[in-house]
Amino acid sequence: MKSEEDWDVAILNVRRAYRMAALYQRRLLDLLRLTTDAFGDHRFLQWQNAHLKQPPGIKTNPLAGRFSWDFLPLHSFTLQLVPSATDGKVIQPGETMIEIYVTADSELETPEPNQSGQKDDPDPSDWVAPEQAESTISIFCWHYKGQRPWEITWEAAWSKVSDYPEDEGEVTSARENDDLVCTFLEWPMSEFMAADDPKPFVERIRHEAAVKLGAKI
Secondary structure (H helix, E strand, C coil), X not given: CCCHHHHHHHHHHHHHHHHHHHHHXXXXXXXXHHHHHHCCCEEEEEEEECCCCCCCCCCCCCCCCCCHHHHXXXXXXXXXXXXXXXXXXXXXXXXXXXXXXXXXXXXXXXXXXXXXXXXXXXXXXXXXXXXXXXCEEEEEEEEECCCCCECCCHHHHHHHCCXXXXXXXXXXXXXXXXXXXXXXXXXXXXXXXXXXXXXXXXHHHHHHHHHHHCCCC
């Protein structure tokens, strides 16, 4: 785009995109609140950007050293819910952490270092067309099946997890501890956003966790 007229059209689309994104995020957050409420005896622990850094603070210069994507934090993110009774204590036998993973566009991935060892701001112009990408929501269940307490908190355990299941229904063990097992279910974002009540999604992962992991959530 070189001419002022081209930029007029582009910026009009930006205004439309921001308004649509705000409406999308409001609906998404409302449904996620109902989803977390449906888990009952679990509480919010933390949220994380899925592929990039957390949003910059007010002392961070947005003109240097940060990706443009860092300022779009709800693009792809996770919410972690832990048993309400934990309250920062070490993980107890039979406890389960719920992780809700939101992906607005499957083309955004964690940047890999380039030839100079630096990471580049993800460039959407290199991605497939939006029609070919996917938007999904996944619910992961991390269950500790050990017989003794694991001397670590859920927050610390999550930061060490690297072995996510790749396929629905698959069960994996965390590299740090074979007794921490995980499975998940995934849905198209449109199916989740169209739901009047997210409880059926919660019931499905409860059933999956019970069958695959022996977890009661």
